[in-house]
Amino acid sequence: QFGTAGQGPAPPLAVKEMTNPEDIAKEKEKEVNTLLEESAIANSQKKFSLALEKAKEAAKKERALCKHRETNNLMDQMNIDLTYSVCFNLANQYQASEMYNEALNTYSLIVKNKQYSQSGRLRVNMGNIYYKQKKYPAAIKMYRMALDQIPNTGKELRFKIMRNIGNAFVKMGNYQDAIMSYENIMEGRPDFQTGFNLVVCYFARGDNEKMKKGFTKMLGIKEAGMDTGAEEENEDAEGEDDGLDEDDELKAVVKERRREVTQYIIQAAKLIAPKIEKTLEEGFNHVIEQLRTIKEYRDVASDMEISKAVYFLKQKNVEEAKKVLQAFDKKDHAEHDATTLSRAHTNLCFIYFLEGDLAKADHYGTAAIKADKGDLYNAKALVNKGNCEMQKGKNAEEKEDYDHARQQYDDAKELYMRGIGVEAECVEAIFNLGLCKRTMARLEQGCGNMELYRHHLHSALQAFEKLYSILPESPECNFNMATIYDELSVAAMGSPEGVEYMKKASTVYKRLTTQVKSDAGVLARYGNLLAREDDEGMAFNVLLDSYRYYPCDMDVISWLGAYFVKSEMYEKAMEYFQKAAHIQPKEVKWMLMVASCHRRIGAYQQALHTYEEIQKKHPDNIECLGYLIRICKELGMRDKTEHYQKLLGDAEKNQDRFTRMTQQREQEAMQGAQQHGR
Numbered sequence: 001q002f003g004t005a006g007q008g009p010a011p012p013l014a015v016k017e018m019t020n021p022e023d024i025a026k027e028k029e030k031e032v033n034t035l036l037e038e039s040a041i042a043n044s045q046k047k048f049s050l051a052l053e054k055a056k057e058a059a060k061k062e063r064a065l066c067k068h069r070e071t072n073n074l075m076d077q078m079n080i081d082l083t084y085s086v087c088f089n090l091a092n093q094y095q096a097s098e099m100y101n102e103a104l105n106t107y108s109l110i111v112k113n114k115q116y117s118q119s120g121r122l123r124v125n126m127g128n129i130y131y132k133q134k135k136y137p138a139a140i141k142m143y144r145m146a147l148d149q150i151p152n153t154g155k156e157l158r159f160k161i162m163r164n165i166g167n168a169f170v171k172m173g174n175y176q177d178a179i180m181s182y183e184n185i186m187e188g189r190p191d192f193q194t195g196f197n198l199v200v201c202y203f204a205r206g207d208n209e210k211m212k213k214g215f216t217k218m219l220g221i222k223e224a225g226m227d228t229g230a231e232e233e234n235e236d237a238e239g240e241d242d243g244l245d246e247d248d249e250l251k252a253v254v255k256e257r258r259r260e261v262t263q264y265i266i267q268a269a270k271l272i273a274p275k276i277e278k279t280l281e282e283g284f285n286h287v288i289e290q291l292r293t294i295k296e297y298r299d300v301a302s303d304m305e306i307s308k309a310v311y312f313l314k315q316k317n318v319e320e321a322k323k324v325l326q327a328f329d330k331k332d333h334a335e336h337d338a339t340t341l342s343r344a345h346t347n348l349c350f351i352y353f354l355e356g357d358l359a360k361a362d363h364y365g366t367a368a369i370k371a372d373k374g375d376l377y378n379a380k381a382l383v384n385k386g387n388c389e390m391q392k393g394k395n396a397e398e399k400e401d402y403d404h405a406r407q408q409y410d411d412a413k414e415l416y417m418r419g420i421g422v423e424a425e426c427v428e429a430i431f432n433l434g435l436c437k438r439t440m441a442r443l444e445q446g447c448g449n450m451e452l453y454r455h456h457l458h459s460a461l462q463a464f465e466k467l468y469s470i471l472p473e474s475p476e477c478n479f480n481m482a483t484i485y486d487e488l489s490v491a492a493m494g495s496p497e498g499v500e501y502m503k504k505a506s507t508v509y510k511r512l513t514t515q516v517k518s519d520a521g522v523l524a525r526y527g528n529l530l531a532r533e534d535d536e537g538m539a540f541n542v543l544l545d546s547y548r549y550y551p552c553d554m555d556v557i558s559w560l561g562a563y564f565v566k567s568e569m570y571e572k573a574m575e576y577f578q579k580a581a582h583i584q585p586k587e588v589k590w591m592l593m594v595a596s597c598h599r600r601i602g603a604y605q606q607a608l609h610t611y612e613e614i615q616k617k618h619p620d621n622i623e624c625l626g627y628l629i630r631i632c633k634e635l636g637m638r639d640k641t642e643h644y645q646k647l648l649g650d651a652e653k654n655q656d657r658f659t660r661m662t663q664q665r666e667q668e669a670m671q672g673a674q675q676h677g678r
Helices: 021-044 048-071 080-096 100-111 119-132 136-148 155-172 175-188 192-205 208-219 229-238 249-272 280-292 295-314 318-330 338-355 358-371 379-398 402-422 427-446 450-470 475-491 496-515 520-532 536-549 554-566 570-583 588-600 604-617 622-634 638-677
Strands: none
Touching: 021 048, 021 080, 048 080, 080 100, 080 119, 100 119, 119 136, 119 155, 136 155, 155 175, 155 192, 175 192, 192 208, 192 249, 208 249, 208 280, 249 280, 249 295, 280 295, 295 318, 295 338, 318 338, 338 358, 338 379, 358 379, 379 402, 379 427, 402 427, 427 450, 427 475, 450 475, 475 496, 475 520, 496 520, 520 536, 520 554, 536 554, 554 570, 554 588, 570 588, 588 604, 588 622, 604 622, 622 638
16 A cells, blocks of 8 residues: 555546436436426525426426336336426426416316325315416315315314415405305414404494404414513513524514514404494494403504594594593503504694694604604604794794794704604605705795805705605605706806706606696796797697696796797787786786787787777876877877877876886985984
């Protein structure tokens, strides 16, 4: 051995030649198993096309394996379990790829093969396919056939199939048969989902007593971990930063299951409460009392009290809603967790704010934040409090106390920012933050602080752009973005930056007009922007649409009339000026424009008549008298010309006298102010 140490590594082992049919069969079987595993992995990764491809390849190779064994007289080595696995996997992948007919054909081949003793269970899968295809009678047939082949020892599976049968009956509107299925489950192995479904069926049939019994039975269901779920959640809330049990997956599963159970209970309670008694209040009280009798559901009882108040609000019974919510303050706070108390105060703040009682709204807004341990969880409480500060700022602004207004707006902004910190996608906080910054911008613009005006406007734009990333289809968000870009384009008019803002405004307005196609105000703004861009053809189309939806916007009417005058289409222009004169009969300029259009198309007699009508209503209008003199001269009416010249002279004297008197009064007022100052 020592003599061969320097001769290098040993040569690789020779590859065994596959000449033996048994060895070849084993290798082919390995390939099939590998393909089965790859198909299952692809399915778990939601790569359904790849999973189906692998399943088909596995089926092809498995058939080749069977043929190989048959050819080489190895029938005693046939692997029935492998054939079953390949066929089942292929059917399963067809089902995942929503190729339902192929899946049903493959399942049928399996269940008809007597060699597969447990294949009857696959009729459940067939039933699920028929259920998805909305062929509910066929689904029920398959479920029942599967039920017949499952022994009594498989109780859990039997009850799941019975629940599927009940679900199919519900889809058919056959509530009585669905109730029978669900009641059998609730007698044998009750669960929350079935209990909820049963309550829904009782509700559909209007059976109040059974609704009560069904709900009580739901509350009596015991599941592992459900009795400690609420206490664990409270412990987590109090000691969230302890770092203990961070990776406790079992605890996380139990908490998630408790949330699911709580949702079933709350949904069932909300469904039946308004119906089970003579009055809404009695119904809610019954449900709440039922929940209070069970320790694990006391937090749900508090939730239902909030729901009761919300239901009163939906019925526009505000006073009753306030009574329910105010009752939280009178009860022992130990009965309610901090979150529920915060929610009650949040709702009260919102109600009083809508009623215009700012003092009470502010009180409950502050209480909601305190109940929430500062601002840990309740973003809406912060939003409501911010709204109160905003209103205080507006009140101060109306009194021209601008410094106080600035402070209130700044406080509102901070509260909205805290709300976003609690819930990053709280759309109310983001939207109100944008409005707050726009209000601050308007205040600074009015005070002449243009630098701060632009700063606040940019901040508002950032808020609405963030909101757009969350709610791209929100018309309110798009409207604010468009109008801010529009304002910024005016503020930076003549600069490259202003042109860029104008383009962005145009893009957002265009998007907005597809969302609110009949909003005349949006169309008017968009049209005016296009007119500023010198795109008069497009501006005309947009403003015409605005006029069709709201034919009383004087700016739009004036623009359309002027557009037709510019295009020398005076008859069309007259239509709009006459409409304007009808809306504002005391405004002389509209009829003057109508008369001008008559004059421009050569209808002098009609123009003369119109000017004379104007002169009767406005005898001192110098412009009208000037046009009357000119037309009378052109028509050779000497007497009328002299008459109107005399009237014009008198009107000009009156105007001069009025101007001198106005100037004299202004001078006297200034002198008086100076003397008072001394």
